[in-house]
Every structure is written in C-alpha cells, then in structure tokens.
Amino acid sequence: MVMIKVKKLPHDAGPAAWNSILANRIAAPALAERRNADWLIIGAxxxxLAAARRLRELHPVDRIVLVEASTVADGPAGRNSGFMIDLPHDLSSDDYGGAVDADRQQTVVNRAAIKFAENTAKDFGLNEEALVVSGKINAAATSNGLANNRDYAAHLTTMQESHELLDAAQMKSITGIDYYQGGLFTPGTAMLQPALYIRGMADGVVRMGVDLYEKSPVVSLQLAGTDWIAKTPSGAITAPRVILAVNGHAESFGFYQRKLMHVFTYGSMTRRLCADDVKRLGGEARWGITPADPMGTTVRRLSGIGGDRLIIRNRFTYNPSMEVTSNRLDRVALSHNQAFKARFNSLGDIPMEYTWGGRLCVSRNNVQAVEEVRPGLFTAVCQNGLGAAKGTLGGMVVAELASGYSSELVRQVSGQGGLKSLPPEPIAWVGANAIIRWDEFQAGREL
Ligand SMILES: Cc1cc2nc3c(=O)[nH]c(=O)nc-3n(C[C@H](O)[C@H](O)[C@H](O)COP(=O)(O)OP(=O)(O)OC[C@H]3O[C@@H](n4cnc5c(N)ncnc54)[C@H](O)[C@@H]3O)c2cc1C
Structure with missing residues (x-):
C-alpha cells in the first residue's frame, strides 16, 4: 500500500500585494465532504490552473477537482513580478543565456505556453491588464550590465531572435529616471498582473465545470487499488488520476528528496502614486524591466485597477525549510528601500505599502519534472524561478501526458532527463547562500 503523509504545508511570507490591491473576491468553499472525481489536481x-483548463478541453464531461491549500492568487503564482518570458532566462548564468540549441528549444516551448495563456485569457474574457504580450527590457545600470546585454544580444542574433538595444536617453523616456545606461528590448514576453490573471484563470476553469476548493490543503495521499484518496482536514477526494502541481512542495509529498532547491525572492510595492508623483516621475505609464545582471533588481511601473504604483523585486535566499521569518522580510525591506531610493530619489519619500516573499523551486541542472511518479500520480513541478511560462507549460503538458497523448511538446517537456541531486547539508546551504551573497555583491548598482 502506498501511503503518503504530507510533511509540510505551504506558508506564504507577507502579504500578496498584487491580490491585495484588487477588489475583494469571494473564495470557493473549503472541501467538507467525501467525494469521487475522475481527476484531482493539487495546487491552483x-x-x-493550466492543467485544469487543458484537462477540461480534453475531457469535456469528466469530473475534475482542483484543490488549493491557500486562497487563489495568494500563493507564489499571485505574488511574482509577472514576466511570462519566452526567451532563455537562466538565473544562474551571467547573462541569462545558455547553449544555443537548448535555448532555441526552450524558446519554442515557452512560446507554446504563452500562446496557451494568451488564448485562455481571451476565451475567459480577461482584460489587458491581466496579460498582454508587450515585451520586456533587460536594463543595465553599469558597464558590466551593458556588457551582459551586448553578450545576450549577440546570443539572440545567433538564435535569430529579434531584439533592440536601447541607449540611456531611450531608457529615460520609458522609465522617467536616468538610472539606466542602456537596455535590451525583446518583444515576446507577456506581462501579467499576476493576481488578476490567476483569479481570472480560476474563475474561468470553474465556469468550464471544474470544481475548485480553496483553503483545502491535501494532508495525505493513499493508493487504494487503482484509486488515490486525498485527504484534506475536513474532506476527501477519491480519483484514479492525480496531478501534483505544488512546485517545491512536491518534496513535502515525499518526491525528489534532495533534488529541489527552495529559494525565496522578495517584492515591495509602493503606496498609490498621486497625480503629482506621476507627473514628477514622467516616462510611460506601464513598463517592466528585468536586471541585466540576474542578481540585480527587477522594477515595474503599474497603472491600472490598483492605481499607479512602482514595484521592486530583489534578493534571493536559499531556505530548505520552505519558510522565511518576519525578520528576514524586515531586512529585505531595507534592501528594497535602498534600491528604490537609488532609482527614484527624485520622487522624495514614497513608502512601500507591501513587502513580501515567495518560494521558487530550482533544480541544479535547470530542468523541470513533468512525469508519472506512481501509477496514476503525475507531477508538473520545479519551474526554476520562471513558473509563469514554465508552470503553464508543465500544466498543459502534464494534462496531455496523463491523458495518454504523445506529441513533440509532451516528449520535450516530460523528457528533460531528471533532476540532479544536491550536495548534502550543510554544504548545500553554506555553498548556495555564499554564492548568492557573492553574486549579489558583484551585481553592484544593478542591485
Ligand atoms: C517575488 C517573486 C517574483 C517572481 N517573479 C517571476 C516572474 O516575473 N516570472 C516568472 O516566471 N516567475 C516569477 N516568480 C516565480 C513564480 O512565481 C513561480 O515559479 C510560480 O509561481 C510557480 O508556479 P507553480 O504553479 O508551479 O507553483 P505555485 O505558484 O507555487 O503554485 C502551487 C500551489 O500549490 C499549493 N499547494 C502546496 N501544497 C499544497 C497542498 N498540500 N495541498 C493543496 N495545495 C498545495 C500552494 O499553495 C500554491 O498555491 C517569482 C516569484 C516571486 C516570489
């Protein structure tokens, strides 16, 4: 008999700002009964959500249940920076690039995910603020950053990908600030208001007949004959096929032990900018920049449902416990304020209204796990910090894989060759944190 007791439930650090600035939403009920289904998806x-949408397309009358430990858009999917990136974006490299053939393949599959998300957003009637393919800029604040951008641009030329190098004046006219010496624009990234997108996806799959339960963490999974029984604190679901879409928490279900690196990164969002602030800032009303050095600071300028705001994202920490303390958030808030002041000093004192952290799951060899791990039990996890595109991709593909479909996409995404083991603790902890700190130090003004 296979009996899995879930060792740890997700704990999200700080408020989910993107979700907090939206109107209140009535959550789906918690599971409070014993019921049967044809499919169970764990994690929204x-x-x-991509798995739910794809399964519904493939099986119009099957009973599909989706359970979420937290509330929709409060977890990592609703608390990221909202870049759904088409091009290679290896966070452990100097300039995001890798081997040309592998990067070409990765770009093709990322674009399949973006297309899927775009079509879904259209079918579900989401507005442009939730998802728009408007591209992104790798911004450089230092000569090293400019060199990274040039290297990456050369890589893109080899890949025959369109891109445009921007000078300091162009960067100023977009951002309103004169912090950046240059930028590299690529057109294929979809920009999300992540909480709006995730809410819209959840509402859309429910309208398609998927049963959603929130505040319903799965605490155990048991194989009884050919059925899995998933227990939550006040209910249970029996289903022959289960999809585990919990990213790093796959380890809490007993899978990929010592193969998943649990990393946190952090965001802060200002209070609403008033008309005066907006005027003083200048530039365009909406933009998004990733740092030319992967250890640097991501910045977004929003203008929409939650008002005009600026968002800072920086710092990484390796946390095998999958949790961070409020002290850590306090220290990160200082780093965010520093990065904000360095860039937006001309705005004077604009306080951050929210500071938060969120989990990433990274593998040592930068691959995902999309596969059948036990009879009828499938995973779509380990998105390597790029879950907007890769999580969507994993969800689409796992739905097809579990339905017995084979295609080039399924072959490529599910056959990534397995996750490489991590060194034992405390070597991994000391090594990972030392490398992160050193790389952040080296990032200089990019941070
Ligand atoms: C500050 C920040 C900025 C980021 N920026 C970007 C970005 O710009 N672009 C990008 O691509 N990625 C970004 N990321 C990473 C991205 O958010 C993740 O890669 C992505 O959310 C992973 O998607 P997922 O669906 O695999 O997992 P998740 O979004 O983590 O969803 C898994 C869900 O499973 C639920 N769950 C876990 N255990 C259980 C259980 N026992 N029972 C039921 N439910 C359970 C969790 O509550 C969670 O909601 C960022 C992350 C952070 C924190």
Missing part, C-alpha cells in the same frame, strides 16, 4: 498556481 500556473501549473494547476
């Missing part, structure tokens, strides 16, 4: 992030 990018992967779980």
């Amino acid at each position: 992030g990018f992967a779980g």
